[in-house]
Amino acid sequence: MKNKKVIIVDDTLREGMQFRGLVFSLAQRLAILDFQERLCVDICKAGYPPAHAGEADIVRTLFLHTKEDNYKIRIAAMGRATRKDAGLLLNAQVNELHFHVHIKNDTGQKKLDQILSDLLKTFDFVRKQRPNARISIAMLDIGRSESRILDQCVSFLNDQKIDMISLPDTSGMMAPNQVFEKIHSLSSKTADTKISIHCHNDMGMASANSVMGIIAGGRVLELSALGIGERNGIADLYTTAKTLQDQGFDIRLNTDDIKTFYDYYKYVDAIVYEQTHERMLTINTPVFGDSVKTHVAGTHAGGEYGISSEEQFFLSILCGRGLVQKYLDREKIIYDEKKLKNITSMIKSQSLILGRRLKKSEIRIIADSFI
Numbered sequence: 001m002k003n004k005k006v007i008i009v010d011d012t013l014r015e016g017m018q019f020r021g022l023v024f025s026l027a028q029r030l031a032i033l034d035f036q037e038r039l040c041v042d043i044c045k046a047g048y049p050p051a052h053a054g055e056a057d058i059v060r061t062l063f064l065h066t067k068e069d070n071y072k073i074r075i076a077a078m079g080r081a082t083r084k085d086a087g088l089l090l091n092a093q094v095n096e097l098h099f100h101v102h103i104k105n106d107t108g109q110k111k112l113d114q115i116l117s118d119l120l121k122t123f124d125f126v127r128k129q130r131p132n133a134r135i136s137i138a139m140l141d142i143g144r145s146e147s148r149i150l151d152q153c154v155s156f157l158n159d160q161k162i163d164m165i166s167l168p169d170t171s172g173m174m175a176p177n178q179v180f181e182k183i184h185s186l187s188s189k190t191a192d193t194k195i196s197i198h199c200h201n202d203m204g205m206a207s208a209n210s211v212m213g214i215i216a217g218g219r220v221l222e223l224s225a226l227g228i229g230e231r232n233g234i235a236d237l238y239t240t241a242k243t244l245q246d247q248g249f250d251i252r253l254n255t256d257d258i259k260t261f262y263d264y265y266k267y268v269d270a271i272v273y274e275q276t277h278e279r280m281l282t283i284n285t286p287v288f289g290d291s292v293k294t295h296v297a298g299t300h301a302g303g304e305y306g307i308s309s310e311e312q313f314f315l316s317i318l319c320g321r322g323l324v325q326k327y328l329d330r331e332k333i334i335y336d337e338k339k340l341k342n343i344t345s346m347i348k349s350q351s352l353i354l355g356r357r358l359k360k361s362e363i364r365i366i367a368d369s370f371i
Contacts, residue, residue, distance in 0.1 A: 005250045006214055007042045008241060009196070009222045012268065014045040014078055015229030020276050022228075026058050028271055032225075033062055035264040037071045040254045043096060045222070049088045050079045059092040081137055082118075083125050090129050097126060098166070100138040103153070105146045112149065116156050123160060134163040136196060136220075141170035142182050154186050158193045164220055165195055169209060172202030172232065176212040187217025196220035201232045210235040211243050225268045226280045238265075239286050262288055296357075297323075316357040317348045328367060331360060339370035346370075 013029055016022055024032070029046070036044050046063070049056035063075040076096030079085030089097045099122070103115060119137070126133050139145065139153050150167075157165050167186060169179060179199065187195050197213035197220065199206040210221060223240055227233040242255040255261070265288055269281035283289045294312045296319070313319075313327040324344045328335050335343060346366045351358055358366075 004248075005219070006244060007194070007220045008237075008251060008253050009043040009045055009076070009220060010036045010041040010224065010237060011045045011198075011222050011234065012036075012224040012228060012237070014047055015224050015234055016268070017047070018230040019228050019233065019272070020278070022272060022275055024271065026061060029058060029062060030065060031267060032264075033065065033071075033073070035225075035260065035267065037066075037073045038254075038260050039257060039264065040252045041073055042252060043074045043076050045076045045078060045098060046094070048078050049092045050085045056088055056092050059094065063093050076136070081122050083122050086122050086126050087129075090126065090133075095130065095133050096136070097130075097133055098136040098138070098164075100140065100166075102140045103145070103149055105144070105149065107149065112152065116153070119157075120160065123162070136164035136166055137162060138166035138168055138196075138198065140168060142167045142186075143169045143171050143174045143178070150182075150186060151189065154189045158190045162193050165190065165193055166198050166220075166222065167195055167213075167218075168198035168222075169200055169206075170198075172200030172206065174199070174209055175203075175205060176208045179209040180212040180216040183213045183216035183218055194219035196222055198222040199235050200230065201227055201234060204232075206233065206235040207240045207243070210240045214244055214249065215247075226265055226285070228268060228272070228280060236286070238288075242287075258287075314357045315347050315351070315363060317351040319344060319347060319351075327363070331363075333360075333364050333367050334371065335367040336371050342370050343367055 012032055013024060017024060033044055047055050047059040049059050059077045066073060066075055074096050075094050076098050077089045077092050077094045078098040078100065079089050081099035081101040086097065101119065103112065123135060126135060137157060139150065142150060154165055167183065183195060195218045197210050197218040199209040199213065206227060214221060221240065223235050223237040225237050227236040238255060238261050241251050241253045245251050245255060265281055269279060272278060272280050281288060283291050286292065294314060296314050296316060313323055315324060315327055321340050321344045324347060325340055343366055347358055347363060350362065
C-alpha cells in the first residue's frame with residue numbers, strides 16, 4: 001500500500017448542489033475552486049451541464065479560469081452516459097467527462113448487452129470529438145447491484161480502456177468490510193482502468209468506507225468539504241485523505257495546510273447557513289470543531305491524546321491534579337502548589353454538588369481559599 005498513488009476528486013460543487021437545495025453562484029464556485037487549487041486537489045467536479053444552459057456556462061467559465069491562471073487542478077463535468085449529454089459536456093470544453101448510468105437488478109442479459117452497446121457508442125463519440133478526453137463512468141449502486149451485473153460491466157469497461165470506473169455506495173448502507181470485499185473483488189478485473197470510490201454517509205460510514213475502498217484497490221477518491229452532498233452527504237475531504245496519507249498512500253492533497261482547510265470549510269459552511277439556516281461546521285466536526293481541543297478526564301492532561309495542537313480544559317468531578325494544575329497555569333490563577341490536592345478535591349466536590357463543571361470565577365475562589 002505504501003506510496004500507492006491516489007487521485008482526489010473534490011465533489012463539493014456537484015454534490016453540494018444536491019444538499020438541501022443549495023445553489024452556488026459563479027462567484028462562490030470560483031472561490032471554492034481557488035481553495036481547491038491552493039490545497040492541491042487533483043480534480044474539481046464542477047457541475048452538471050445537462051441540467052441547464054446556465055449551468056453549462058458556469059462549468060465552462062471554471063474551466064477557462066484554470067487555463068487563464070495556469071492552475072494544476074483539472075475540471076470535470078458530469079452527465080448521463082448518452083451522446084446528447086456527452087455533447088453538452090464537450091461544449092463546456094472540459095477534458096474530464098464523468099458519466100453515470102443506472103442499471104436495474106431485473107435487467108435481463110439482452111437489455112444489459114444493449115446498454116453496454118449504447119455506452120460504447122457514447123465513448124466512441126467522445127473519443128472522436130476529443131481524443132485526449134478522460135472518461136469516467138459511475139455504475140450505481142454497488143451496495144444494491146447484483147454481482148453478475150457489476151462483474152460484467154466492470155470487465156466490459158476495462159476492455160474498453162475507460163479511464164475511471166466509479167463504484168459508488170449510492171444508498172449509503174454498506175459497512176467498511178462490505179466495501180472492502182466488493183472493491184477487492186472488482187479491482188481484480190481491472191488493469192489500466194482506475195476504480196473510483198464514492199461513498200454516501202446515510203449510516204455515518206462514508207469516510208471509513210472510502211478508506212477501505214482505497215485499501216481494497218481503489219485508485220480515485222471522491223470527497224467533499226465537510227462531507228457535503230445528497231441526503232447526509234459523502235466522505236469528508238480532509239479526514240479521509242489524511243487517514244490514508246498517514247498510512248503511506250501517495251496523495252497530493254496538502255493536509256498540512258490546516259489554516260487554508262479551515263478557511264475553506266468556514267466558507268462552505270457560511271454559504272450553507274445563508275441558504276438553509278443550518279450549520280455544517282459545528283462543535284463536533286472532526287479536526288475543525290472545538291470539541292476536539294477539549295479535555296475533562298484527568299488522564300488526558302498529559303497532552304498525548306487527540307490531534308489538535310490547541311487544548312481547552314473543563315474541570316468537573318472527573319478532573320485530576322495534572323489537569324487542574326494545567327488549567328490554573330493557563331488561566332494564570334495564583335495557587336499554592338502544595339495544596340493542589342486539596343484544590344482538586346474541592347473542585348470535584350463542588351462539581352458534584354452543583355451538577356455541572358465549574359466556571360473560572362468559581363475555580364479562582366477555591367484556589368484563593370487555600371493560599
